[in-house]
Structure formats: C-alpha cells, structure tokens
Amino acid sequence: MSMTDPIADFLTRIRNAAKANHRKVDIPASRMKVTLTKLLLTYGFIKDYLLIRDNKQGIIRIYLKYDENEKCIINGLKRISKPGQRKYVGVDAIPRVYNNIGLAILSTSKGVITDRDARKLAIGGEVLCYVW
Numbered sequence: 001m002s003m004t005d006p007i008a009d010f011l012t013r014i015r016n017a018a019k020a021n022h023r024k025v026d027i028p029a030s031r032m033k034v035t036l037t038k039l040l041l042t043y044g045f046i047k048d049y050l051l052i053r054d055n056k057q058g059i060i061r062i063y064l065k066y067d068e069n070e071k072c073i074i075n076g077l078k079r080i081s082k083p084g085q086r087k088y089v090g091v092d093a094i095p096r097v098y099n100n101i102g103l104a105i106l107s108t109s110k111g112v113i114t115d116r117d118a119r120k121l122a123i124g125g126e127v128l129c130y131v132w
Contacts, residue, residue: 004083006030011077011129018064018072029058035112036105036128037062043103043114045074045131076102080127090124102132 003009010033017025027033029051037060040046047065051058065073081087089095094115095104104115108125118125 005079007032007036007128008079008082010036011079014062014064014074015077017062018074021066021070021072022064024061024063026052027060027062029060032112033060039103039105039112039114040074040131043131045103074131076130076132078130080104080129087127088125089127091119091122092124094118094124095127095130097130098132102130105129105131 006028010027013025013027034051037046037049040062041049045065047063049063050061052061067073089106094106096115097104100116105128106113106115106118106125107128108118108121108123110121110123112128113121
C-alpha cells in the first residue's frame, strides 16, 4: 500500500501516541520528517529524538514531552497543505497559530522553517502544518 501523504502520517502518529500517553513513537524516516522533528525539538514540543539506521529508510524515534500532570505538551497537530490542495501564503498572510502560542511550519525557498522565522526573513511559502 502506498502512502500519499507522509507528513500527515507523521503528524497522525505523534497525535495518536500523545493521546495514548506513550512516551515514545517510531516513525519511518525521511529528510522532511527529520527537519520537522528538529523544529519540534527546538521549540520545546518534544523531549528528544533518535535516528535509528537500518537497511531500509531508517526510523525516527521521538520521545514525547509531558508536564507535571502527565499531560502531553503537544495539544494539537493539523495538516494544512495537502497533496490535493496546496496552501501557499505570502509574507503578509503568514498565519499566527493561537496568538503565537503555537507554530505554523512552512516550506520556503530557504528550507522548512517556522512562521516566526519566515516573518524575520520576509518570505512566504507553503504552509505544511500547525502545532500547538
């Protein structure tokens, strides 16, 4: 079975693991998914991650972050731009997720970056997902 949207699968695996209170989740690796994972780590949404090499494409093991009440830090993940309907924005239309509490992750000509970095660089791009 072929996967038509690997980013949506990435987000769904994290969302399902968070709802089930799992401490870690394994996801098939790709460069895009590793970049998204690094952004989640940089902005404090996950505790850590580990790249596991195998004879295939590799695995990203993501360690989820929980607060003192055992509630996952990630409250929501939403895929915005889909393979059937891409969503592009200019620098003036970059969305703010929950009044800048969350992140919008964009694919731009400068790479995959957050909405905050895109505003600083004054570039728009494809809105991949929201994280809050």
